[in-house]
Amino acid sequence: MDAAPELFRALGDATRRVILDELADRDGQTLFEICGRLAMKHGLGSSRQAISQHLAVLEQAGLVHTRRQGRYKFHHLDTGPLRAIVERWPIDRQEPLP
Amino acid sequence: MDAAPELFRALGDATRRVILDELADRDGQTLFEICGRLAMKHGLGSSRQAISQHLAVLEQAGLVHTRRQGRYKFHHLDTGPLRAIVERWPIDRQEPLP
C-alpha cells in the first residue's frame, strides 16, 4: 500500500531538504563539508550530530548513498526514489483551465 | 529558499497520502465519503475530525481544492504542487551504472 514511508519522512524536514540541495549542487561531500556549507550558504547553525542524524535518515530513504574511504565518508545524492512520487500521483500537464 | 514547506509536511503523513490515493481514484468526494472509503478499503479507523484536519493540511499545501455546494463540500485533487519536487531535484533517467 504505502510504499517507502521513509522517503516522505525524509523529505518532511527542511534541513534535510537543504542537504539534498547542497548535494545536488556538489555531490560527494563529507559530513564536515556539509556542515560548513550549510552554515555558510544557508545560515543554518545545526550541530554536526544533527546533520549526521539527518544524513542517516536520508540514507535510509535511499536518497543518499555513502562511500567510505579511509577516515572520510562521502555522501552521494540519488534522486531515484523521488520517481515513486510522480508515479503514484501522476502530474497533470500544466495549469488547469481558469 | 525552501518553497512550500506545507507541501512536504502534507506528504509526511501516511493517512494523508492514502487520502490522496482515494481522491486520485475518485475525485470530488465529500468528507463523509472519504471517511467511509478509508475505513472500507484501507482499514483506517480515523475519526471524522481527524480526516477533516488532514484535508485542511492538504488544502493548505495546495494538493486539494474544495468546492462548496449547499451543505456539501467536495474535495478535488491537484497534483500540480508535486511538480516543485521534480523541478527542485531533477530525477535521473533510470538506473545508475553498476
Added chain:
DNA sequence: GTAGTACGCAAGTGGCAGCTTGCCTGTCAA
C-alpha cells in the same frame, strides 16, 4: 419549526521527531 445531516472550531492530551550532550572508535600525520 423541528429533527437530522454535513461540517467547523477550539482546547486538551500522548507520543514521537529533532536536537543536544557526552563519550567512544577509527584513521592519518608528526
Added chain:
DNA sequence: TTGACAGGCAAGCTGCCACTTGCGTACTAC
C-alpha cells in the same frame, strides 16, 4: 606513540503533531 581529525553511539530533553473530545453552525427534509 601521541595528537588531531572525521565520524559514530546512546541517553535525555523539548516542542510539535496527530488525535480526541465537546460543542457550535449551516443547510435540508419533513
